[in-house]
Amino acid sequence: MNTKDLKVAARYLANNLKLRKSKSEVYLRHQTLKKIYDEQPEKAMIVDAAVVEGKHLDDPFRSEVHLNPELNVPLKTGLHRAVGGDHDFANPGDILCAALATCFESTMRMIANRLE
Template identity: 35%
Template sequence: MARINVRELQSPIRQRYKDDPQAAQIRLRVRSAQADLSDPLHCSAVGVSTPDISWRSGAHPAVGGTGDVPCSGDLLLGALAACQETTIRMVAANMGIELASLEVEVDADWDARGTLAMGDYPIGLTAIRCTTRVTVPEDVKGERAERLLRSAEKYCVVLNTLRNGVPVESSFSLV
């Protein structure tokens, strides 16, 4: 299996950001993809930087969806799982640690009655739990392994965004 040298890969990127701090300010963009508007249960989204890849999503079965594609909550949890796994893989690579196994599991609590306007119930997820299970070789146990876990938790962008919150602006308009 080909090994990727993350330090080598990131070295010119780090230098560019040192030379030009503004270059490190990234704006991520996703937009809805045109789809069959007669289907109220499904939609698609596409990343502006990856226009050939779209993510199908649909309403959760708890609110009438068919369950044939992930709901938007699944995509949110998937973003956390993917970010946590990518982060721990990159940190391990930077530390020269070969992972024996890695699994990230994310689950959340949600009361669907809020979304269905059935009364004064919260709308949105009320708790998220992320469990990351890592197996490292015997020679990596101890402080080095603990540092791997601490660093992965510290540098996971999605985990920190969800924990710390960010201002969210939302606008709706009729065109």
């Protein structure tokens, strides 16, 4: 989607979509968070993290990263074939694209939840 398409889509959404009259789950959660953040703005600070432990150092093409220290989700990673890797696991570019796609999709889901 190019910039012009995004502007057209944004204009359409702004002019045609209406928030639902009943309170959605997203609305209710956001109201709760708004009260907290209004009183304690520092609580709105989010710090995401990932940790690489440096295991299997004899393999220059694969690694394992642990996402979210609270959940400690392991993710095997590899290198793209364009830089000599086997592309047998998600590479950093794949992970970045996944993060952006997830952010976009979850935002759309939350917006849709608030619409009629």
